[in-house]
Amino acid sequence: MHSLQSLHTFALPSRCRELVRIEVPEQLTHIDFDTPFFILGEGSNCIFLEDFHGTVVLVANRGIEVTETELHYTVKAGAGENWHQLVLKLLDMGIGGLENLALIPGTVGAAPVQNIGAYGVELADVFDSLTGYNIDTKAFETLDKVACQFGYRDSTFKGALQGRFVITQVVLKLPKQWRPVLNYGPLKDLVGQSVNAKDVAERVMQIRRSKLPDPNVCANAGSFFKNPVVSKETARKLCEQYADMPVYPVSELTVKLAAGWLIEQAGLKGHRIGGIRVYDKQALVLVNDQQGRGTELLNMIAYIQQAVSEKFAIALIPEVRLVAQQGEWVQGDNYG
Template sequence: MQSLQSLHTFALPAKCQKLVRITAPEQLHSIDFTNPFFILGEGSNCVFLNDFNGTVIQMENRGIDITELDGHYLVRVAAGESWHSLVIKLLDMGIAGLENLALIPGTVGAAPVQNIGAYGVELADVFSHLSGYNLDKQSFDTMDKSACQFGYRDSVFKGALYGRFVITEVVLKLPKQWQPMLDYGPLRDLASTEVSAKQVAERVIQIRRSKLPDPKQCANAGSFFKNPVVGLGQVNSLRAHYPEMPIYPVNEHKVKLAAGWLIEQAGLKGHRIGGIRVYEKQALVLVNDQQGNGEELLAMIAYIQKSVFAKFAVELSPEVRLIGRDGELSKGVEHG
């Protein structure tokens, strides 16, 4: 058995039957995918609730290749690269477009699965195509944006291709004519100034550090729940009772609510179940005080969901992926 405690940032005491580190995509040909397996990057958006009865495959391939074209850059990145390190590297080279996504933890290969996003920008906005290993064909395939079926924190890799495709490389398309995206909350005050991409990144990093604890100091998996999307009728009813409720329009029929605000208004900041607690500075974050376990975390998730639904009639789903003994938990506790 191999310990997983140091390989996921929530740091529950779990183990796996076997750990395989992938430094070259060709190694995937030799893995027996008929047994239970889980693809792991930096472990920042998954939690191992129990010992895992299978193989954990950690993507550690590296490499960044940049092609300059007339109107944009094509940035080809190996799945094992750190996302935040990529953002900073490109900014240092004068290539903008990822600054709103600075300090998002995890690997580049994990980014399309979740369609990571922050401060008004999603991976889908800068995505060209990706490559990976198709388990059914036992061969490498390339997929464009439409094939990836990106949605809010969602993609085909969490649906039809869940457990059937291992991303090995991501290609981004970043336009040379940069336009800052400053429409989202704390970035709006920058719109009145002459701002650089690096300055936007610095503000994003500052905001994220003020809200989210460093997992090296305080074990956590970042934002734990998705921001729920509800219909206009429901949000109008809610705002009649809670006029200060923050909302973010999605389209003419749907609005996104702030999950952290809902949890805080339910009075759950600092709430503790065993070794798991709701972070005092940001209710969207759950913290493991080193002595927590999977049962306590599941109890906390259920308690938060029940409390928020009782107060607002809004259902919360975890954004963090929850891994049980035989694999990722199904929609019973949403894996996000």
């Protein structure tokens, strides 16, 4: 058995039967995917609830290549590259476009799975294509943006291709005509100022560091729940009761609510169950600060969901992927 505690940032004590580190994509052709397996990057958006009875495939292939046309930069990055380090490298090269996504933990290969996003920008906004290994066809394939079916914190890799496709390279397309995106939350303070991409990145990093604990210091998996998307009518009724409730536009018919605000208003900041605690600076974050257990985490999730549902009639859904003995766990499954 191989310990997984240091391979996922929530750091629950857990192990797996086999651990395979992928340095070259072709290694994937030699793995037996007929037995239980889980694809892992830096473990910042998944939590192993208990020992995993299978093979963990650690994607660690590296490499960054930048080419350009008259209008765009094309960035090809290996799936094992650290996302934040890629953002910083491009900024140092004078290439903007990813600055709103600075300091998001995890690998480049994990970014499309979640369609990572922050401060008004999503990966889908800068995405061109990706390459990966299709487990069913036993061949490497390239998928464009349409094929990836991006949605809010969603993609085909959480749907039809979940557990059937291993991303090995991501291609981004960044316009040379840079325009800051400053219409979301605290970044509005920069509107009207003369800023460059590094300035925006610095502000984003400052904000994130003030709200989110460093997983190297305090074990956590970042934002734990998805921000719920509701109808404008539902939001309007809630705003009549809670005038200061944050609301963000999504479409003509829907808006997004702040899950952290809902949890805080339910009075759960600092709430503890065993070794699991709601972070006192940002209620959207759960932390493992006393050698917590998977059962305690599941109890905390259910407690938060019930409290928010009773107060607001809003259902919260975990953004973090939970892994049990045989694979990914979803609510309603038996545990253990």
